[in-house]
Amino acid sequence: VDLPFHEFIQIARNNLWKNILVAVLVLVLTSFILYRQLKKLLKHDEENRTQLQQSLKLIEQQNEDLKKLSLVASKTENIVIISDSEGKIEYVNHGFTKKVGLTKRDLIKQNKLNVFKLSSHPAIEQIVDQTKITRKAVRYQSTIKTDDQPKLWTSTTLTPLFDEKGNLSQFIIIDTDISKIKEKEEEIQDYSEQLKLLNEIGKLSLTSTS
Numbered sequence: 001v002d003l004p005f006h007e008f009i010q011i012a013r014n015n016l017w018k019n020i021l022v023a024v025l026v027l028v029l030t031s032f033i034l035y036r037q038l039k040k041l042l043k044h045d046e047e048n049r050t051q052l053q054q055s056l057k058l059i060e061q062q063n064e065d066l067k068k069l070s071l072v073a074s075k076t077e078n079i080v081i082i083s084d085s086e087g088k089i090e091y092v093n094h095g096f097t098k099k100v101g102l103t104k105r106d107l108i109k110q111n112k113l114n115v116f117k118l119s120s121h122p123a124i125e126q127i128v129d130q131t132k133i134t135r136k137a138v139r140y141q142s143t144i145k146t147d148d149q150p151k152l153w154t155s156t157t158l159t160p161l162f163d164e165k166g167n168l169s170q171f172i173i174i175d176t177d178i179s180k181i182k183e184k185e186e187e188i189q190d191y192s193e194q195l196k197l198l199n200e201i202g203k204l205s206l207t208s209t210s
Helices: 005-075 094-100 104-109 124-134 179-209
Strands: 079-084 089-092 138-144 152-162 168-177
Touching: 079 094, 089 104, 094 168, 124 138, 124 152, 152 179
Parallel strands: none
Antiparallel strands: 079 089, 079 168, 138 152, 152 168
């Protein structure tokens, strides 16, 4: 059917406006979707940034704590040893070198890197097994074997450390020097035995004279 020219123009205009309207609606809808996605990304990015900042603060705090612990470990008179789960020594403080006369390098050279082999306690293996099972610190007394130094009596606290999965990761060993206390105990023991001997001699003398 032939349409008058003016009607044809009107229909073309209507179709054009419809196409423009559809295009505008599509553009608005696309922009809205992109806006929401961008907003989500920015929010996610902000959350990541916040988590990153929190992690950095936590790391900084841990580093400060490690510095303080390192300072305490280096300055204390007690012996501080850190080993892996098998007892291989990873760290010894200045107190260890001062008391035992060995550095970590000396231990490596002398093949004495197993901390439990330094102890003379006859039941050291059972003690280690006990702390693995109970997951608690254990205290005991023993002597540390050294070549050049006098016998060193220690009161030891053996503490197991476990990772996030619950697996044994390390041991912390803190030894307090009790050599002087043991020396006094031996002196008292010797004195007590001497008194007993004198008492026996006195009894024999009284028996022989009566």
